[in-house]
Amino acid sequence: MNDSYLNFVNSPLGARLARSLGLPKPEVLRRHRADEPEFGGVVAIGAGREPQLLDALANLVASIGVTSVAHESAGLWVPLATRHGLMTGRFEPADSGSPGRLAALLFDASGIDDSSQLEPLHGFFHDTLRSLGKCGRIVVLGRPPESCASPRQWTAQRALEGFTRSLGKEARRGITANLVYVEHGAESGVETSLRFFLSPRSAYVSGQVVRIGSTAGAGPQAAAPAFDWKAPLAGRRAVVTGAARGIGASIASVLAAEGAHVIGIDIPAARDALDLTMRQLNGTALAFDIAAPEAPAQIAAALDEQGVDIVVHNAGITRDKTIAKMTASVWQSVIDINLCAQERIDDALLAAGIVRDGGRIIGVSSISGIAGNLGQTNYATSKAGVIGRVQGMAPHLRARGITINAVAPGFIETQMTARMPFTLREAGRRMNAMSQGGQPVDVAQTIAWLAHPGSAGITGQVVRVCGQSLIGA
Ligand code: NAD
Numbered sequence: 001m002n003d004s005y006l007n008f009v010n011s012p013l014g015a016r017l018a019r020s021l022g023l024p025k026p027e028v029l030r031r032h033r034a035d036e037p038e039f040g041g042v043v044a045i046g047a048g049r050e051p052q053l054l055d056a057l058a059n060l061v062a063s064i065g066v067t068s069v070a071h072e073s074a075g076l077w078v079p080l081a082t083r084h085g086l087m088t089g090r091f092e093p094a095d096s097g098s099p100g101r102l103a104a105l106l107f108d109a110s111g112i113d114d115s116s117q118l119e120p121l122h123g124f125f126h127d128t129l130r131s132l133g134k135c136g137r138i139v140v141l142g143r144p145p146e147s148c149a150s151p152r153q154w155t156a157q158r159a160l161e162g163f164t165r166s167l168g169k170e171a172r173r174g175i176t177a178n179l180v181y182v183e184h185g186a187e188s189g190v191e192t193s194l195r196f197f198l199s200p201r202s203a204y205v206s207g208q209v210v211r212i213g214s215t216a217g218a219g220p221q222a223a224a225p226a227f228d229w230k231a232p233l234a235g236r237r238a239v240v241t242g243a244a245r246g247i248g249a250s251i252a253s254v255l256a257a258e259g260a261h262v263i264g265i266d267i268p269a270a271r272d273a274l275d276l277t278m279r280q281l282n283g284t285a286l287a288f289d290i291a292a293p294e295a296p297a298q299i300a301a302a303l304d305e306q307g308v309d310i311v312v313h314n315a316g317i318t319r320d321k322t323i324a325k326m327t328a329s330v331w332q333s334v335i336d337i338n339l340c341a342q343e344r345i346d347d348a349l350l351a352a353g354i355v356r357d358g359g360r361i362i363g364v365s366s367i368s369g370i371a372g373n374l375g376q377t378n379y380a381t382s383k384a385g386v387i388g389r390v391q392g393m394a395p396h397l398r399a400r401g402i403t404i405n406a407v408a409p410g411f412i413e414t415q416m417t418a419r420m421p422f423t424l425r426e427a428g429r430r431m432n433a434m435s436q437g438g439q440p441v442d443v444a445q446t447i448a449w450l451a452h453p454g455s456a457g458i459t460g461q462v463v464r465v466c467g468q469s470l471i472g473a
Pocket of ligand 1: 241242243244245246247248265266267270288289290291314315316317337364365366367408409410411412413414415416417
């Protein structure tokens with residue numbers, strides 16, 4: 001759906017008017033385009049004491065070919081940076097009149113093990129934030145607090161969350177800020193996530209905390225097979241439910257663009273739209289109601305011969321009513337389609353060995369499932385259940401190298417949100433750090449990152465795609 005306010009305030013007249021009236025001016029977000037380079041410009045790198053992830057950062061900088069400046073005043077001394085192969089140079093902070101020299105700010109906080117050592121965060125971002133360009137990227141790296149050896153280290157690492165989330169809210173201008181906790185031994189698995197968070201693919205993902213876990217003990221299947229960054233899903237088969245339109249059609253399209261063969265499922269009434277979407281992607285269309293009792297067996301039978309590597313549970317409905325006015329059948333239909341059907345389908349596919357080892361399962365939740373929402377007891381129950389499911393299933397799938405995660409979209413411009421009353425829709429659009437709704441492709445790109453062969457260390461997690469919504473943490 002069209003956001004006419006965003007379009008207007010980004011026109012010459014609208015921009016002047018917004019400035020003189022002091023109205024918010026949401027940035028036009030830079031999104032991935034196949035014909036534009038993903039990375040470029042200068043990345044400033046800072047660090048706290050004894051940073052442990054500089055090798056991972058050096059590999060990344062070399063692999064994506066950006067220029068890095070190791071920032072001396074933030075504790076990353078030139079000899080240390082040089083030892084890790086990072087380019088060093090004197091970085092002059094831009095004055096407020098000339099912002100925009102930097103494409104990204106990266107900070108290695110992994111060695112901070114006491115709250116008295118947090119000062120370099122201030123030093124680095126105080127000096128550099130104003131120089132970060134529109135739609136710039138901030139990534140802070142740390143160690144998962146629960147893996148820390150002492151309560152003091154746990155405290156200091158946990159403190160990074162509040163810092164990063166606040167930066168996301170302060171930075172504005174389409175800038176995102178995310179925190180990546182890297183477990184000891186998982187350093188080699190960080191590149192896929194850093195690429196995602198530094199690229200335009202994560203345009204609407206901000207204020208998130210992601211843990212990269214070690215895949216030791218997850219079986220040989222967890223090791224990422226060789227892949228091409230341009231088509232990392234080549235040779236993989238992906239099932240996407242609710243693929244006829246909206247977010248599901250976009251997921252299908254992004255996974256296909258990454259090289260996967262997509263099998264799209266939607267209700268028989270949406271057959272024409274599904275066929276059209278799948279034809280455009282050289283995919284396969286299956287017209288099933290996922291909530292029908294026979295659906296799991298039918299889907300398993302349709303996939304049996306070749307199996308599947310990626311399962312995306314996207315199909316979902318809303319039937320909003322306050323609980324006093326909600327009938328039992330309305331309650332049950334939402335729980336059944338949004339939650340129980342996912343469980344039944346996964347059970348059938350896993351029991352029959354149709355999901356291949358090293359596979360990826362991704363459920364589409366919602367920020368309503370995190371924060372709750374008026375008139376959505378049924379929907380929020382189902383979406384919170386999706387989160388519980390990925391957390392509960394992750395340890396069971398680990399031995400087979402299968403990861404299971406959820407994405408929780410905020411306000412995304414689709415037919416589902418187009419049906420909302422005007423005032424609720426406008427509130428949903430603006431109540432986030434980006435002051436705008438997301439696009440289906442923002443959810444799709446996040447799913448593609450979780451489905452990536454290099455994302456083996458991410459499991460049992462929830463990533464919100466909400467422009468850092470003010471609702472729900
Ligand atoms: P949408 O209504 O545009 O599309 C949903 C698709 O699912 C439709 O094609 C529909 O036919 C299909 N579907 C519904 N019931 C089905 C069934 N029983 N069997 C097979 N297919 C079925 O919705 P959307 O906005 O694209 O949402 C997609 C997912 O994202 C949903 O799970 C939704 O809850 C979630 N979500 C959306 C938003 C948003 O702002 N749009 C926010 C949070 C979460």
